[in-house]
Amino acid sequence: MTAKDEATDTQTTAKDEAIDKHLKHVTNFRRRLHQAPELSFEEYETTKLVANGLEDTRIEFYELSEKTGLIGVLEKDPNYEYIGVRADMDALPITEQTDLDFKSDNEGVMHACGHDIHTSIVYGFAKVIDDLYDDLKYNLVFIFQPAEETLNGAEYIKEELKRLEVPIDKMIMYHTWPDLEEGLVGYREEEMMAGSIGFDVTLKVKGGHAAHPEKTADPVYLATNIIQFMQGVASRFNNPATPVVITVGQIHAGEKNNVIPDECKFGGTIRSFSEKSIELAQDMIENYTSGLMKMADAGCDVTFSRYCPPVINNPELVDDFINSGDDVKFHELKEPSMGSEDFAFYMQDHVGAAFRIGTRMKDEEKSGYSLHSPEIVFSEKSLDTGIRALVNFATKAH
Secondary structure, three states: OHHHHHHHHHHHHHHHHHHHHHHHHHHHHHHHHHHHOOOOOOOHHHEEEEHHHHOOOOEEEEEOOOOEEEEEEOOOOOOOOOEEEEOOOOOOOOOOOOOOOOOOOOOOOOOOOHHHHHHHHHHHHHHHHHHHHOOOEEEEEEEEEEEOOOHHHHHHHHHHHHHOOOOOOOEEEEEEEEEEEEEEEEEEEEEOOOOEEEEEEEOOOEEEOOOOOOHOHHHHHHHHHHHHHHHHHHHHHHOOOOOOOEEEEEEEEEEOEEEOOOOOEEEOOOOOOOOHHHHHHHHHHHHHHHHHHHOOEEEEEEEEEEOOOOOEOOOHHHHHHHOOOOOOOOEEEOOOOOOOOOOHOOOOOOEEEEEEEEEEOOOOOHHHOOOOOOOOOOOOOOHHHHHHHHHHHHHOOO
């Protein structure tokens, strides 16, 4: 065995020992989070659990403007790059329908998107890498972010990073993926998740009797016309090389079958990997709706909100991450996701990459259910996998 091989073997042994030392605690920590989920910008107890659990590390934590969220720095050498590792902490307003021993105790709130897994991986990574401090090849910035589900948390943390003058060169994140088997980390070199924006449309007319539609504009009919047109934007006006998906998720109008209502409201989302396609859809929806309402002598209000840019991974960072160690299996994802992630806001300022952490178990059907399902369960093997890949990256010079 060469001296290099001996050094590698020693480091591998130290890494395995450090992970084994903390893994049971991290698993129990994850179960505590799952049992006590908190909604966006209400992650007070989650924040305390993370902070208290990492008090015995070298990580320097900063006091933030709000009482939720954490930013901590583990500095090795000011000349090293600063790598941000981000985990989101918030849960969803969903009533859990699993039979887990540690199912949610908070009625109507559930970690149905796996943010408890994300937080626990980064928490466990902090524990392990503190033990392996001498092997660090980067300075690390730990970000435990609130309010990803409302797409507000990243911008809040970005402002805090600027206020506190915390340096970051590159950023990494995980997201659970029920389509990917446990023990695997999924990656893509460029397009990873779509950008999105929400829209809400209110149509206002003078209502009337269902027997006399000629005497008033019908907001339900007008709404269906607009909704049909939206699909034409995607299929006929947008460049098919950069697809856009427009979905109406809700529509509300009327209370009686024989009355034309005086108002109809509907709303949905526009999603694409191209910001230009999103802007095109916005403009066409707004212009078409306005023109139709003028012709029908009706009023309208179109608003857009909750914009999130697309997640476009940096290929070089992805390559560095997936080639950091041979004890983690990586799987190239064939397709990006049309879902959105506010990690994209960090990527406006920093080189970044998002990875999928596999959470599907062969013998557990519910682990393959869609994210946000009240019945979904997540593989805890993902904790070891996620921590190990981060440790490999942080201790290998690239």
